[in-house]
Amino acid sequence: MTTNVASSFRITGWHVLFAVVAFFGVVIAVDATFLVAAYRSHPGQVSVTPYEDGLAYNRDVARHRAQLALGWSATAAQAPGGVAVQVADPAGRPVRGLVLTGLLRRPATEAGEIPLTFAETAPGSYFAPARPTTGAWDLEANAKNKPFKAERRLTWP
Template sequence: MTVQAARKPFRVTGWHVLISVIAFFGVVIAVDSLFLVLAYRSHPGQVSVTPYEDGLAYNRAVAQRRAQAALGWSATAAPAESGVVVAIADAGGGPVAGLKLTGLLRRPATEAGEFALTFVETAPGRYHAPVRPAAGAWDVHVQSQGQVFQAERRLTWP
């Protein structure tokens, strides 16, 4: 006859809980450390080589936008068969005549196929730049020389 030893039922003790908690937090810390190292290696945080100069340029851009907002001017742009037509109005809705406008027409997603624009005033407050872009979406950036005015619009040619 064989006698089998009676087995004690498994019980969770304080040591089991301690080891489980240590193992859990060890895995969490290890995974977080791995993510930190991979994130730092892929992007160390430096966005610009010249952050101070970029900050000064940003401050000038903010001042320019405030000066432009004080003018109260508005601009509309539309594609035409022969180019781009821009109309500029003052705060009262009257045309702003006598500006020397230049601009740039480019695709939204690429720098290929940029067109430099020189506008000619065809009527008071209405300016035209001859260009024949391909069909699709284009961004037009217009700025005046001598005045603090810039405008950007998305245009679509058929």
């Protein structure tokens, strides 16, 4: 013989309402916690001066177009005691009389930048003294008197 024991607990509409509100309350609280943690760790601001960076970008695009019109090419290499850069025109002739400045920086960090001032050692050949530490360095060489910029990655043993 089977006897049914009547339970005094019944799920009502109030129980369902409480469960749904509690479920979404937990989801919203967890999402809000993650959102605050993400915003505090990286607010999304890449630059402090985005408008000025945009203007500089437009100048860089114009400078790049002017450099393409020149058709110059550059090679760069580490040399004993520094960095050597050679600049040639489209016909392969050396480009003389440039006033080159530059910067060596690590690819992954802004720490340890080395400013460079190049001197023309031979027609189209420029040298800047530098003693970077071992590893990879990014070279950026800019001509002050012409729209020319060269970027290369160099590795010191």
